Amino acid sequence: MLCEELQKAGYRVTQATVSRDIKELALIKIPDAEGGSKYAVPALKRGSISESDGLLFSIIAESVKDVDYAVNTVVVKCASGMAQAICAKLDSTDLYNAVGTLAGDDTIFVLMRTEKDAARLVKEFSQIIGKCK
DSSP states (O other): OHHHHHHHTTOOOOHHHHHHHHHHTTOEEEEOTTSSEEEEOOTIIIIITTTTOHHHHHHHHHHEEEEEEETTEEEEEESTTOHHHHHHHHHTSOOTTEEEEEEOSSEEEEEESSHHHHHHHHHHHHHHHTOOO
16 A cells, blocks of 8 residues: 555656565564554654663663663673663663563663564664664
8 A cells, every 4th residue: 555655646666666675774664553553763763862861771771781682682781780770761762562671770671562662672772772683
């Protein structure tokens, strides 16, 4: 349907091109008001951390040492004593498809709904802390 609408608007696209672009942009399908679905930019990519909460962005940039994931669980390694503060701030943001968080002294576990969601969150954290994943 998206492909057809783009073609009607005068864009020369194929389904393969649209699918690749959706993947590259990390768009996700979410329910719409009519009971169908629509594509959206994940909440974290919309700037829920970097723009609306400068304090959280600063804390992450300064205190997160590394981030990785296994299946749908994201593991965030922090400076000693910082995990609970970061986790509390994360809980107050709109992390799309996050099921829950758990923090220790220097480690945070974020359970995501899917492996794709976990990969997206790791990518976002990596961009904030200046590491490419």
